[in-house]
Amino acid sequence: MIYQRTIAKNVTVTGIGIHSGKKVTLKLYPAKADTGIVFKRTDVPQARNIKAYATEVGPTRNNTTLGDGADAIHTVEHLLSALYGLGIDNVYCELDGPEVPIMDGSSASFIFILKETGVDNLNKSKKFMVILEPVKVEYNGTWAMIEPAKNLIIDSTIVFAHPAINTQREVFEFSCENYIKEISRARTFGMLKDLDTYRRMGLAKGASLDNTIAVDDYKVVNIEGLRYTSEFIRHKILDTIGDVSLLGHELAGKITTYKSGHYLHNVLCRKILDTPSSYEIVSANSLTHETREAHRLPQIIGGLTTDSM
Numbered sequence: 001m002i003y004q005r006t007i008a009k010n011v012t013v014t015g016i017g018i019h020s021g022k023k024v025t026l027k028l029y030p031a032k033a034d035t036g037i038v039f040k041r042t043d044v045p046q047a048r049n050i051k052a053y054a055t056e057v058g059p060t061r062n063n064t065t066l067g068d069g070a071d072a073i074h075t076v077e078h079l080l081s082a083l084y085g086l087g088i089d090n091v092y093c094e095l096d097g098p099e100v101p102i103m104d105g106s107s108a109s110f111i112f113i114l115k116e117t118g119v120d121n122l123n124k125s126k127k128f129m130v131i132l133e134p135v136k137v138e139y140n141g142t143w144a145m146i147e148p149a150k151n152l153i154i155d156s157t158i159v160f161a162h163p164a165i166n167t168q169r170e171v172f173e174f175s176c177e178n179y180i181k182e183i184s185r186a187r188t189f190g191m192l193k194d195l196d197t198y199r200r201m202g203l204a205k206g207a208s209l210d211n212t213i214a215v216d217d218y219k220v221v222n223i224e225g226l227r228y229t230s231e232f233i234r235h236k237i238l239d240t241i242g243d244v245s246l247l248g249h250e251l252a253g254k255i256t257t258y259k260s261g262h263y264l265h266n267v268l269c270r271k272i273l274d275t276p277s278s279y280e281i282v283s284a285n286s287l288t289h290e291t292r293e294a295h296r297l298p299q300i301i302g303g304l305t306t307d308s309m
């Protein structure tokens with residue numbers, strides 16, 4: 001049996017929004033089974049609870065936003081990616097500002113905090129979305145598709161006409177352990193030449209070398225260099241996991257992307273949800289042993305009873 005998971009206790013995280021530049025406090029609370037990941041702004045009167053779900057996604061310009069009104073929550077993708085990485089299905093997230101804090105630009109800070117907080121099993125089986133037939137979406141020379149597979153696999157390609165990036169492809173097979181080791185530390189990145197344009201658009205006001213890999217015309221600017229040689233493509237995989245977690249269940253399917261971004265990831269999720277023949281939702285009991293094993297949490301995570309992972 002793989003049970004649904006939540007966090008063991010409340011936890012508070014403070015940081016700045018990468019786009020807004022505003023200081024924000026994020027509070028996470030345990031939630032009961034089948035709640036999902038639910039966000040709420042505490043700084044906006046009558047803000048609604050917004051479930052992390054693909055049909056709730058508003059703007060996707062350089063981030064993934066839930067909602068599109070005054071109570072919208074921006075840049076949810078790295079937190080969602082960390083929650084998916086640890087198989088945490090149910091959490092309430094309250095923010096006193098418009099944007100999830102960027103931390104170090106990866107999901108490693110969230111993983112660290114969630115590990116320290118602990119993960120609890122709930123008395124209900126996890127459900128998985130098992131992909132039954134391929135679904136493909138294309139946009140402006142970019143594309144993304146999902147097809148049947150026993151576990152979540154992401155085969156991602158990015159293409160940047162830049163000597164430090166060029167074309168990079170990586171295939172990642174999900175397990176909680178692999179996610180923590182190979183994906184969670186990959187930071188977001190940006191071109192210095194684009195920074196003025198972004199700032200004129202009201203974006204990247206909080207971006208700095210503390211939370212972004214910056215590249216000038218030739219090289220990485222950060223003096224510490226890269227954390228992984230393929231950090232750029234690994235961050236794309238980190239983003240993809242956060243965005244497809246908005247399907248509301250853990251996934252058994254292979255996702256292939258070419259030059260994708262938050263918009264395309266959301267279009268893919270919506271098309272899957274609009275194509276009922278493309279998937280079924282099944283209890284973890286009916287999955288293969290291999291898929292269940294991938295969702296076992298490594299021993300380093302506290303709080304779980306050993307018979308229930």
Ligand SMILES: [Zn+2]
Pocket residue numbers: 077078188235239
């Ligand atoms: Zn990102």
